[in-house]
Amino acid sequence: MTSGPLSETRNLELKSLALRVREHIIGMATDGGCFIGASLSCADLLVYLYSEVLNISPERVRDPERDYLLLSKGHDVPALYGTLAELGYFPKERLKNHLKTNDAIYWHPNRAVPGVEFHSGSLGHLLSVSIGIAMDIKMRKTDNLVFVILGDGELNEGSIWEGMLTAAAYKLDNLIAIVDRNEFQANIRTEDLIPLEPLAPKFEAMGWNCLRMDGHNFNEMQNTFARFPFLKGRSLKPTVIIADTVRGKGLPSIEKRADRWFVNFTPNEVEMLLEELHGETSAALTSEPLMVR
Amino acid sequence: MKSYEEVLKECALADERLIVMTAENRAAIRTLPAQLGERFLDVGIAEQTMIGAAAGLALRGRIPIVHALATFLTLRAFEFIRDDVGIPHLPVKLVGGVPGFLSDANGPTHQAVEDISFMRGIPNMQVFAPADMEDLTSTLPAILNSTEPCYIRYPASTPTNIERTSHDIGKTEPIASGSDVVILTYGLLLREAIIARDILEREGISTGILDIRWLKPLDSGVVLDAVGSATLTVTLEDHFITGGLFSILSELLVRQGIMANVLPIALEDRWFKPALLHDVLEYEGFTGKQIAHRIQEYLLGRQLQVTTKYQKVMHHNLKVTVT
Numbered sequence: 369m370t371s372g373p374l375s376e377t378r379n380l381e382l383k384s385l386a387l388r389v390r391e392h393i394i395g396m397a398t399d400g401g402c403f404i405g406a407s408l409s410c411a412d413l414l415v416y417l418y419s420e421v422l423n424i425s426p427e428r429v430r431d432p433e434r435d436y437l438l439l440s441k442g443h444d445v446p447a448l449y450g451t452l453a454e455l456g457y458f459p460k461e462r463l464k465n466h467l468k469t470n471d472a473i474y475w476h477p478n479r480a481v482p483g484v485e486f487h488s489g490s491l492g493h494l495l496s497v498s499i500g501i502a503m504d505i506k507m508r509k510t511d512n513l514v515f516v517i518l519g520d521g522e523l524n525e526g527s528i529w530e531g532m533l534t535a536a537a538y539k540l541d542n543l544i545a546i547v548d549r550n551e552f553q554a555n556i557r558t559e560d561l562i563p564l565e566p567l568a569p570k571f572e573a574m575g576w577n578c579l580r581m582d583g584h585n586f587n588e589m590q591n592t593f594a595r596f597p598f599l600k601g602r603s604l605k606p607t608v609i610i611a612d613t614v615r616g617k618g619l620p621s622i623e624k625r626a627d628r629w630f631v632n633f634t635p636n637e638v639e640m641l642l643e644e645l646h647g648e649t650s651a652a653l654t655s656e657p658l659m660v661r
Numbered sequence: 662m663k664s665y666e667e668v669l670k671e672c673a674l675a676d677e678r679l680i681v682m683t684a685e686n687r688a689a690i691r692t693l694p695a696q697l698g699e700r701f702l703d704v705g706i707a708e709q710t711m712i713g714a715a716a717g718l719a720l721r722g723r724i725p726i727v728h729a730l731a732t733f734l735t736l737r738a739f740e741f742i743r744d745d746v747g748i749p750h751l752p753v754k755l756v757g758g759v760p761g762f763l764s765d766a767n768g769p770t771h772q773a774v775e776d777i778s779f780m781r782g783i784p785n786m787q788v789f790a791p792a793d794m795e796d797l798t799s800t801l802p803a804i805l806n807s808t809e810p811c812y813i814r815y816p817a818s819t820p821t822n823i824e825r826t827s828h829d830i831g832k833t834e835p836i837a838s839g840s841d842v843v844i845l846t847y848g849l850l851l852r853e854a855i856i857a858r859d860i861l862e863r864e865g866i867s868t869g870i871l872d873i874r875w876l877k878p879l880d881s882g883v884v885l886d887a888v889g890s891a892t893l894t895v896t897l898e899d900h901f902i903t904g905g906l907f908s909i910l911s912e913l914l915v916r917q918g919i920m921a922n923v924l925p926i927a928l929e930d931r932w933f934k935p936a937l938l939h940d941v942l943e944y945e946g947f948t949g950k951q952i953a954h955r956i957q958e959y960l961l962g963r964q965l966q967v968t969t970k971y972q973k974v975m976h977h978n979l980k981v982t983v984t
Binding site for chain 1: 699700702704705707709710711712713714715716717718719720721722723725740741744745748749
């Protein structure tokens, strides 16, 4: 984990990397499509974690002392695949095999792909899997950390709260849950269905440290993670970070849209969205607005 | 004889990969927290978290042995078992307490009478239903050494006093041979099958018994030989008729293209009357005596469609009735 403020050069490098990851995500949103909204909301988080926080590299994906990152809301996996491909965990060309039977890259994480720690798809599972990993790390007395990305909609699942209690009971200060707080679940705003706010006090009452940050601002992420070693040393509690994000971040024409959860764009629309991503013309989308999976 | 927890303790002390877990059900493992220290993990009444955490531990090279009542384990946590143990094919051992009739008077919420159906439906999941502690404890080291996921139907404490020839994974134990009837059973009801056999033999009906015990992998060759050498095959189980041994046998016979007379004795699409075990057996018609009677009734009822061998059974039966 890095310390001190992020240099302007590094900040620009991360932004550039995040842009490339978003290009990959948009590229996967055609010819079968993908869950684009949630992928775009957590792209900056994954870029930051893999670049600045996680003690892991393509050569160390089996190292027992690596840091772990698990995607519990697995439908955002295009963001993970884009990040892993950019950082050299597997060739970028493989992303073109998205949904193809000649590869192993589909709509949810597959641990057959290098860098993917565990599969997911059914919500509410990987907090408990992360707890098991964190428990074993504690038993072996090593310093590695376990990160698990939760969706905010996923917090509806009872198993999350079950796991929260257990993690606190076992004082898993090596466990960090990050909530991608993009304020949407599949079809609706979280606050219009099962309101989550005030969210931080809920986690604190469960016995976790809770931090909140802008999930698209690398400087703010740096400041937030700088506090983690301090919290870990002082509290013996697991930590949750609420990352405030925007569904569809980077593409104004689909941002914060309830009907752009899963999309399957035409190749022409993908071209337009790539232009939009780079701040050029906004895309005129004609595809069916909502395809429920 | 060593108890389950003694054998588990010995195995765990000899192999640091083993982690004993429970969702706050310590009936079978009360002394282990002190013996195993941090390798004993009680996650609280949280079966889903227990299975997920077991998967996480297994990813790190551990072999978790998890304990909960069979219903809560196989039903509450089913999707976690399927997704987090089954899909990644992890060596997690699932021990379900008070399965089948052993839930006594707890009522239908506690009646694990579909657990075999659920567990065997998961690819690679082994399913072991020993008839007594001796069989469980003798087989346990092999199960813990295996890298396969395994569901264990935790048995009753009453011994059957059977000398077994093998404790290998997937081996069915022939208990008795017989040419007229063969009873295929597992777990608690083996004792009743033995009583039923004594009654049938006294009536002149030659009766064999297979202690199936491994529902998956099934010892198909031994089962097919037994079915082929008897006139009537009886499947006897404290499980719904759907998805258990009767289904397993039916699938095997259809796949092999074999016709056979099969009498299933199981729970017919309903939960059983909650009561103390001996009363449950009596009420539901699963005592050895009732089982023998049901088999005799079936033999009589099928009189018109008999084979030569079957007529021999009927002849015996009638002779007994006349005298």
